[in-house]
Amino acid sequence: MSSKSTNSYVEAWPPAPQGRRPATDQIHAGTAQQLPAHPVRPPLYLSAAYEFGTLAQARETFAQRQAGYTYSRTGNPTVALLERRIAALENGVGAVATSSGQAAVTLTVLALAGRSSQSPDGEAHPNIAAGHVVASNRIYGGTADLLNDTLAEAGIEVTWVDPHSPAEWEAAVTDRTRVFLLESIGNPHADLPDIPALAAIANRVGVALVVDNTLATPYLVQPGTLGAHVVVHSATKYLIGNGTCLAGAIVDTGQLSPSQHPERWPQLTATRRRFGDQSLVEGFGDDGALLHLIRAQLLNDLGPTLSAWNAQQVLDGIETLDLRMQRHCANADALAKRLDQHPAVKHARHPSLAHSPDHRLAKRDYPHGTGAVLSFELDTDIAGVERFFDALQLIKLAANLGDSRSMAVHPASTTHCRLTPELQRAGEITEQTIRLAVGLEDVHDLWEDLDAALRYAVPTSLTVVASEVSVQ
Ligand SMILES: Cc1ncc(COP(=O)(O)O)c(C=O)c1O
Numbered sequence: 001m002s003s004k005s006t007n008s009y010v011e012a013w014p015p016a017p018q019g020r021r022p023a024t025d026q027i028h029a030g031t032a033q034q035l036p037a038h039p040v041r042p043p044l045y046l047s048a049a050y051e052f053g054t055l056a057q058a059r060e061t062f063a064q065r066q067a068g069y070t071y072s073r074t075g076n077p078t079v080a081l082l083e084r085r086i087a088a089l090e091n092g093v094g095a096v097a098t099s100s101g102q103a104a105v106t107l108t109v110l111a112l113a114g115r116s117s118q119s120p121d122g123e124a125h126p127n128i129a130a131g132h133v134v135a136s137n138r139i140y141g142g143t144a145d146l147l148n149d150t151l152a153e154a155g156i157e158v159t160w161v162d163p164h165s166p167a168e169w170e171a172a173v174t175d176r177t178r179v180f181l182l183e184s185i186g187n188p189h190a191d192l193p194d195i196p197a198l199a200a201i202a203n204r205v206g207v208a209l210v211v212d213n214t215l216a217t218p219y220l221v222q223p224g225t226l227g228a229h230v231v232v233h234s235a236t237k238y239l240i241g242n243g244t245c246l247a248g249a250i251v252d253t254g255q256l257s258p259s260q261h262p263e264r265w266p267q268l269t270a271t272r273r274r275f276g277d278q279s280l281v282e283g284f285g286d287d288g289a290l291l292h293l294i295r296a297q298l299l300n301d302l303g304p305t306l307s308a309w310n311a312q313q314v315l316d317g318i319e320t321l322d323l324r325m326q327r328h329c330a331n332a333d334a335l336a337k338r339l340d341q342h343p344a345v346k347h348a349r350h351p352s353l354a355h356s357p358d359h360r361l362a363k364r365d366y367p368h369g370t371g372a373v374l375s376f377e378l379d380t381d382i383a384g385v386e387r388f389f390d391a392l393q394l395i396k397l398a399a400n401l402g403d404s405r406s407m408a409v410h411p412a413s414t415t416h417c418r419l420t421p422e423l424q425r426a427g428e429i430t431e432q433t434i435r436l437a438v439g440l441e442d443v444h445d446l447w448e449d450l451d452a453a454l455r456y457a458v459p460t461s462l463t464v465v466a467s468e469v470s471v472q
Contacts, residue, residue: 026085048071073299078311082315090224108230113179122266135180136186177205190349190350195223195226216370221365233248241402247311252290254287329368334443335447338447342451344461345454382431384458389408391456393449395407404439408436409437
């Protein structure tokens with residue numbers, strides 16, 4: 001890792017004290033600043049712009065030769081605190097917050113695999129083909145749509161592969177590949193890829209391993225410690241934890257080292273007019289170059305900025321992340337077991353189940369649990385599936401996850417409704433697939449609701465007696 005600061009665009013910031021533990025970082029990381037009134041809780045800064053003392057100071061700051069805030073599209077003190085906190089929790093060298101998880105994935109892929117990644121001078125010439133992404137074929141439907149439609153418009157190509165088969169990832173690599181994209185816990189089936197195996201391939205072939213850590217959160221796994229180069233989040237989910245607003249984040253884990261392979265990353269290593277006729281690695285170091293590109297070019301030009309209000313909501317949510325994840329995981333493990341045994345269910349999918357193909361990886365890489373999203377196949381037809389949703393009383397039919405409220409959804413009709421037939425098959429999204437995002441309610445109440453809805457959906461299962469759910 002280089003010693004240069006990754007925060008140089010927004011403000012100089014002292015490194016966090018070493019040796020603090022995650023539960024402490026959830027509450028304190030990044031808040032060492034002394035403010036005049038000494039507030040215990042960091043204030044919410046609502047300001048679109050920042051005043052300069054002199055024109056010379058404004059010029060230097062806009063030219064990024066001097067640290068400081070210019071305009072809140074690229075930086076705001078409340079948003080910056082959230083960035084430092086998420087970076088600390090992911091053990092990264094820095095972070096950029098975005099308006100949503102979708103924006104985080106978009107900016108990351110554009111930065112790493114856009115046209116400038118293929119051009120020796122690092123500029124986006126229109127006649128140069130853009131890069132190529134290898135992505136998991138069992139992934140959130142919105143990410144699949146983004147790659148198949150919108151990033152394809154920008155010329156970025158995608159090859160879909162099985163997250164369980166590292167050999168498929170390696171075979172899909174071309175000389176234009178710059179990104180491997182996967183989810184640490186897949187949406188909707190909670191698939192676990194072998195992150196260290198994929199990181200080893202990514203390092204060998206010179207691509208960036210980008211891990212969407214939304215369903216896991218850094219409490220369950222820090223993908224950077226398993227070799228990921230970049231971690232992205234939809235902070236809309238567990239980080240905020242209360243379902244109030246959308247947010248996203250991009251974390252650089254400090255392991256890409258573009259200056260060691262300058263020909264692979266010309267957008268970061270070539271001299272760029274936009275960045276004051278120097279390269280981003282010269283200006284901001286190996287650890288700061290990618291995030292600077294994302295903030296100073298993509299966030300600035302495209303504008304998917306996180307509002308300070310929403311950043312404050314996420315900061316509040318993160319303070320209780322570990323406690324919430326413990327309850328989420330315990331509830332999900334208990335319900336997965338029960339659902340898997342219910343006669344109205346063909347099978348449930350969750351890595352905590354002994355028959356899960358990911359059970360071994362769960363034990364190796366996820367010591368605190370494998371999250372609270374699970375899926376199951378109802379043993380009925382579409383009319384039975386509709387009866388199931390009609391009968392739910394407590395669990396809401398809604399397309400979100402990570403909320404304290406439990407939510408069930410029919411991926412084929414909602415979150416994954418635009419998948420290509422190929423991705424629908426590979427992703428095992430059927431008419432009978434239900435995704436359950438288990439909340440923080442009492443697990444007995446959740447089971448009673450599920451059991452009653454399953455009996456109503458599949459009347460032949462009526463003879464089953466709902467038994468007590470034990471939470472281990
Ligand atoms: C794994 C994953 N990544 C990204 C996203 C997109 O996040 P957002 O809704 O915040 O844009 C989602 C949304 O459901 C998701 O589940």
